[in-house]
Amino acid sequence: MKIVADENIVAVQQHYTKHGELALLPGRSIxxxxxxxADALLVRSITQVDRKLLEGSRVSFVATATSGTDHLDLDYLASAGIAVADAAGSNANAVVEYCLAGMAELICTRQFTLHNKTVAIVGFGHVGSRLYKRLRELDVTCIVCDPFVEEQSRVDRGRHEELRHVSFCDLATALAAQVITLHVPLTRASSHPTFHLLDEARLAQLASGTLLINASRGEVVDNQALLRRLSDRNDLLTLFDVWENEPDINQDLLGLVSLGTPHIAGYSVEAKKSASRMSYNAFLRHFGLQVGFELGIEELVRRRVDVVLTRENSISDERCWAECVRAAFRVPDIDRRLRVPANGQSAALFDAIRKSLAERREFSNYAFDQQLLDGGYVSERVANQLTQLGFTFRGSEPARE
Structure with a gap:
């Protein structure tokens, strides 16, 4: 058996070499x-898998270590009898934490507050539903725009009991919210297509001061239309992780967004391991091999997060949790690296930054010093909120600097 794989898939050598010849290649160069x-092809989102790539090959199985599948021509693959496996939901928590960290940065720099704001979550799949839960734990009012999930909740209320208290709305209502965060798949042939979901007309409707977050797919927002809107009046806050024409993104648009990152929202050690596990087990099932996946037992040794807080009454609970989240994941550090003049090599810089972030850990790997709580720097309410986000409070000895 021959297996062709993206060289950056976690544990790919460790697990696939035992099953045959393994060829590792840069994902953009397959x-x-x-x-x-080849008999099997293992990819990430940067490889377009279609008739042009596979026609005439003996590939019978394609796995993508990603949640999205817009880089796969699913119609062609089905017609060719090629089995497909994705890793839907594997990076959902990482994307949620990215969104929270981006909002935390804007809160800490006094550009933004969630107080008395309504967040419109567009897309209520793995990411959107989890973000909804986290924001509600922070006492943030949320509305949801997802016509597919809304219809499911109507058809079978008993089966979707967890949706009973979700406030669904149409897209026009969502776009009137003070915060709009996009978590939809990229679709064109659909009853509700998402390609350029936010086009020129809809972008023009956004009120001054709106925070727009895109951590789904770049083509969900018309980048040229957004560039025109921000060039004409840059009165929006924008947190953008995905772009049209990646990795050769529009540098003028990058210069105008509030925070920009190179499609890394879903990048974390935990997300990558989960995606690899899902892909590998699908591979084993397809070829009739024994199912089982191990990445080695890893002891959870929480890293200590250093955060500077005061006991002044002037610091709100929101600012307090935001400072803590910001200390664990600093989105502006990535933003600054992406904005460095690349002398015509911006696409290479985009990919290099992505590769360098392979060791990002999720909030569950971090601990705050118990003294923050005992000393009154963090209220019980904020401590509970941070715990719900995955952090812990503990003494100095177990944590790692």
Whole structure:
């Protein structure tokens, strides 16, 4: 058996070499001649898998270590009898934490507050539903725009009991919210297509001061239309992780967004391991091999997060949790790296930054010093909120600097 794989998939050598010949390649450089005699193809979102790549090959199985599948021509793969496996939901928590960290940065720099704001979550799948839960735990008012899930909740209320208290709305209502966060798949042929869901007309409707977050797919927002809107009146707050034409993104648009990152919202050690586990077990099932996946037992040794807080009455609970989240995941550090002049090599810089962030850990790997709580720097309410986000409070000895 021959297996062709993206070289950056976690544990790919560790697990696939035992099943045959393994060829590791840069994801953006996989060509038809590379897969001609392959039986399985393992990719990430940067590889377009379609007729042009696979026709004439003997590939019978394609796995993507990603939640999204817009880089796969699913119609062609089905017609060719090629089995497909994705890793839907594997990076949901990482994306949620990215969104919270981005909002935390804007809160800490006094550009934004969630107080008395309504957050419109567009797309209520793995990411959107989890973000909704986290924001509600922070006492944030949320509305949801997802016509598919809304219809499911109507058809079978008993089966979807957890949706009973969700406030669904149409897209026009969502776009009138003070915060709009996009978590939809990229679709074109659908009753509710998401390609350029936010086009020129809809972007023009956004009120001054609106925070717009896109951590779904770049093509969900018309980047040229957004560039025109921000060039004409840059009165929006914008947190953008995904772009049209990645990795060769629009540098003028990057210069105008509030925070910009190179499609890394879902990047974390935990997300990558989960995606690899899902892909590998699907591979084993497809080829009739024994199912089982181990990445080695890893002891959870929480890293200590250093955060500077005061006991002044002037610091709100919101600012307090935001400072703590910001200390664990600093989105502006990535933003600054992406804005460095690249002398015509912006696409290479985009990919290099992505590769360098392979060791990002999720909030569950971090601990705050118990003295923050005992000393009155963090209220019980904020401590509970941070615990719900995955953090812990503990003494100095177990945590790692």
């Amino acid at each position: 060509r038809p001649e590379d897969v001609r005699d």
